[in-house]
Amino acid sequence: MSRPLFILLAISWIAQSVFAQQTFNLSQLQWHLTNSYGNVSIPASFPSQIHLDLYAAGIIGDPLYGMGDFDQLWVQRANWTYSTILSGLDTPLPSSVWLVFEGLDTFTHIELCGQEVANTDNQFRQFFFEVSSIILQCQSELTLSLNFGSASAIVLDIAKTGDGKLIILTFTGKIYMRKEQSDFGWDWSPAFAPAGPWKQAFLIQLSTAAPLYIHNALVDIYREGQMNNLPPDQTKPFVFNASLDFFGDLPTGSSLYLELKDSSNKTITETQLDGISHNNETITGHTTIDSEMVELWWPNGFGSQPLYYATITIRDVNLDPFAVVQRRVGFRTVVLNLTPISNDQLALGIAPGSNWHFEVNGHEIYAKGSNMVPPDVFWARVNETKIRQLFNSVVMANQNMLRVWSSGAYLPNFAYDIADEMGILLWSEFEFSDAEYPTDPSYLANYEAEAYYNIRRVGHHPSLALWAGGNELEAIELAFFFNPTNPGTVLKQYQLVFEELLIKCVYANVKSISYIPSSTYNGYLSLDFDSIRPQLPRYNNRSSPDALYADTDAYSDNAATAFDINSYPVGRFADEFGIISMPSLESWQEVIPEDQLSFDSAQVLHRNRHYPFGASGSDDDLSRAGIAVMTDGVKLWYPRPYKSDPVANFSAWAWSTQVYQADYYAHQLAFYRRGSGMRERQLGVLYWQLEDLWVAPTWSSIEANGRHKVLYYSAKDIYEPVIIFPYLNDTTQKLEVWVTSDQWESISGVAQFSWFDLAGNELLLPGDSQSGEAGTNTSSFETSFNVGPINSTRVLTYNNISALFQTTGTTSISAVSINNAQPWRGSSQQSQYTHTYWFHPTSLANCDLLDPGLNLTRGQLQADSGDNSPNKGTASQQSVTFTVTAQKAVAAWVWLDYSSSQVQGLFDNNGFWLNKAESINVTFMVYNDWTGDGSWINSVVVRSLYDNLVD
Incomplete structure (x- = not known):
């Protein structure tokens, strides 16, 4: 018999192609939201999250205003149901009908026509369910309901019976759910714990003519013979491997065809894929593409980003097409090289140990970038415009890499698309926090399904640079749980999830991407692709005391050592560092009333979540200690604001903390960049953090409303391709000036040095030597230089800067600059580089600044x-x-x-x-x-x- 079938008369079916199944976007239906208390029933959007719909309906105020995260706790403690009626035409039932959910956050009970469809418990997975039998049996309206349980309440119950040995931070129990970990608060984030259908959902009708639906598709492009984590042979052709995930029925004898076109719609190749195999509702095939047929994709600053359009068609035994998927792809190789330092490298003065750097298309690159956190508390309102503007800021700031931090959420497809276009490498991570996670079989199966889905979902993007298992995990193990001879429960859990399970998920699906188990990683002793633990971890196993193996992740709140280069860590790569600053007055005025515009107000204290190590007392005391990290730095290094108007004073202090932050980052960024020419051969730095998701004191360079902090511009300056920078050793008082380049060719130019008083008058200073040192009685000095590829060279030294200025009795500043620096003779490059940096040996807090007019x-x-x-x-x-x-x-x-x-x-x-x-x-x-x-x-x-x- 025929039944009412879920299609509104005013809405048409959407066909993916002329021969595809029918696909209906559930966001076009009318949705309602109700709560478990029965006192809320409002229209709802889809996709959405509960707070957003309550705010739109006027039930709550702006969640991000004032104390919203505290006042609206009741929202996250309730259960909520999104419901809609699938009504419309009387249509004969097709061969099968499916529901596809791209993202449900998080504990969801799904019903159709009052019958249970399924329960879900993972924010990061796609779910699909056949509902044909429910529709056939339904004798009433086809009501689809999605009941979202309170994640914070559910996991607190789970935690009562969980493994008490698991280390967790901030919120007890969050490790027991596959939900964005920062939803429950971080030192830069509120704890709203949102819930709801945060991504799109579809209803799929299959038929005899369209017997299957492709719900995910992997395209992996790599060099022939390439293996994960190892640099490939760049002379080999590319392998194009396509693997399509589907539900439905795959006709016997099905094959795969590829049509590849460039951006001008020119056909590059049309071919049937070889090696067709199918199992577990996946069909896979591959072909080779000669390098001469395509242009290489490069990161920002190293070349262009040509993209190609791949159409992959499934054809039946008669070669008639019946399903198709399209992906935009790029041709490149990217490897995180962790191989041992070679004899040739040792001969160049590089410290023994292992490499820790990225190579793109066979070239070492210096990675310059930042750490990206979720761009909004509520993912459902993150759109392409927001990400495009954010990524435009990244490119304009000379960055080529973002680390997509692993306690948030996997980025949506459109974010990778934009990164592909802009040349931003995305260091991507599985969503595991600073913690260890349960390893019961049900959890392991959930992790595996999540990893498989996301690896395959984004694998075609040339911007994808790395898969990391989680955030700072190995460092936690080594600090608290490491026992090489008798590993305990927590270490074994870490090994099982991050050294065995997730690496298997990556290696089983792709060959083009490297994997590391933790963002901080000492590398491996050996690599065996046939082992259940392919990377035998090094942990603390060092070949010599001076060997270097790892990246660094280090923070300090000590204002006294903020600019002391001896306090900065030495490693192969820096993936996190930083210090907090205040947002601007304009941002504060958007979220708190004017009477709260004070560093010690209740709402400012509430929003600060950075509590320094060793601080104690009440929450307000801890917050004051965190705010003092900023204000102590201002007091020590810059003139203190004294404004009679309290709002103006608040604004000046907020801005001054940004100056301190920017100055601090500039020194540390430059230190790491100079490391490319030092024994550590340091080849990358990613500062913490790129952006904010709410208004609060944080490490960000971009505020929640899109305003750019002083840090943003300071980092942009130090991320210029060729820079000059003065490095003062606080212990020896030696001042060295270095030129650093991240270019692949030698750069030659002239470096200039001048000393001035604060009025701008040029000074005569006694020098201490000749030829490459500061000249005698010289106010201006210049010297030629040549800096090698991705390298640094010293161009000037003052052996004792404090003694020098004791003889003058003058408050002095120096401008160091390079002008018209260009690639070495014979280069095909035509670029010219200039850069200037100002140095002051005395704290500006102790200087009598003059009105610059x-x-x-x-x-x-x-x-x-x-x-x-x-x-x-x-x-x-x-x-x-x-x-x-x-x-x-x-x-x-x-x-x-x-x-x-x-x-x-x-x-x-x-x-x-x-x-x-x-x-x-x-x-x-x-x-x-x-x-x-x-x-x-x-x-x-x-x-x-x-x-x-x-x-």
Whole structure:
């Protein structure tokens, strides 16, 4: 008999292709949200999360305003149900009907027509269920309901009977669920524990003509003979391996066909795939593609990002197509090289141990980037525009890599698409936190299914750079649980999940990507692909005391050593470091009332979650200790703001903490970059962290509303391809100036040095030697240099900077710069590089800063166009150029600011120094002009550190 079949008359079926099954997007239905108390029944969106629908309906206020995370705890403690009616046409039932859920957060009970469909317990998996029999038996309306249990309540119950030996942080029990771990709070995140259908869902109708549905597809492109974690032979052709996951029936004799086109729609190849195999509802095949047929994809700063369109068709025995999937792909190899340091490398002065660097298309690269946390508390409202603007900021800041931190969520497909276009390498991680996880069979099966799905979902993206097992896990093991001769329960659990299970998931699916079990990793002693534990971990097994094996992850809140290069860790790669700062006044004003604009207010204290190691007392006491990390640094190194207006004083202090953070990061970033030419051969740095998801004191460089902190521009400056930087050894008082390049060819140029007083007058300083050292009685000094590929070279030394200035009795500053540096003779590259950095041997807190007499000239709104537009790919392509001039004296940390209620965008430069009579042009790239007429330009103002001294 026929039954009512779930299609609204006003909505048409969506066909993926002319021969595909029918697919209906459930977001086009009318949804309702109710709670377990029976006092809420409101219209709902889909996809969505509960807080968002309650806010849209006026049931709650903005969750991110004020104390929303505390006041709205009742939301996460209740059970909530999303429901809709699948109604419409009387249609004969097709061969089978399925529900496909791309993401359910997290503990979900699914019913259709009052009958149980399934229960789910993993935010990160795709789920699909056949519901044909339920529809046939249904005698009433086809009501689809999704009941979401309270994750915080459920796991607290589970934790009561869980393994008490498991180490956890912040929220007891979060390890017992496969849900975003930072949903339960972090030192930069609130604890909303949201729930709901956070991704799309579909209803699929299969038929005789379309007997299956492709629900996931892996495309793995690698060099012939390539194996994970090992550099491949770049002379070999590419292998194109396609593996399609489906449900339904695969006709006997089915085959796979590939059509590959470039961005201009030119066909590169059309071919039947070889080696067809199918099992467990997967069909796989491969072919080879000669390197000459395609262009290589490169990360930002190293080349272009050509992308190709692959259409993979399943055909029956008569070669008639009946299912198709399309993926946009790129051709590249990327390897995390952890091989032992070779004799040739030792001969170059590189420390013994192992490599720890990325290679793209056979070339070592210096990875420059940051750590990405979830871009919003509520993933359901993260869209392409938000990610495109965020990634545009990454590219504009000279970054080529983001580490997608592993206690958030896997990035959506569109984020990888944008990274592919922009040349951003994505170090990706499985979502396991600073903890150890249960290893009961049901948990292991859940981990495996999650890993398989996500590895295969994003495997075709050329931006995918790495799979890591989790966050800081090996470091935790070595610090607390390591016993090489008698491993305990926790170490065994770590080994089972991260050294056996997840690595198997990666190696079984792809050959193009490297795997490490932990973001901090000492590497392996041996690599055996036939072993159940393919990487035999090194742990603490060192060949010699001076050998280096690992990346570094280190933090310090000590303001006294903030700029002491002896306090920075030495390693092969730096994947985390940082210090917190305050968001800007504009951001604070969006989330707290004016009477709370104080460092010691209840709401500011509530939002600070960074509690320094060793701090004690109440929550407020702990928060004050965290805030003191920032203010102590300002007091020690910069002029303190003294404003009679409390809001102006709050603003000046907030901005000053950003200056301290930016200064701190610049020194440490430069230190790591110089390491490319030191014995450690350091080849990458990713600072913590890129962006915020709420307004609070954090490590971010971009605030929650998209405003860029001073740090963003400071890091951008140090991430220039060729830089000059002064390094002061606090112990010896030796000052060395180095030039560093991340280019693949030698760079030659001229380095210039000048000393000034704060009024901008050039000084004469006694030197201590000749030829490559500071010259005698020289105020300006220059020398030629040549720096090798991805390397550093010392260009100037002052053997005792403190003694030098004791003889002058003058507060002095130095400008070091390189001009017109260019690739070595005979190079095919035509680029030229300039860079300037200002050095002050005395804390600015102890300097008598002078009024620089800053003058700001506002330009006119201009339309950007063409491929050279810095705003390419963003919502708006307009810009304005401002000119800043220091008319009276040296200006320290010049800062242009704007009203974020009027405009959103990005300066191409900010947070810089100016000498007396020096001018600089700064361009603001507009994302959104909410004034509609460009009148926001009049809201732009300029300040410097001197303004801290002016009421």
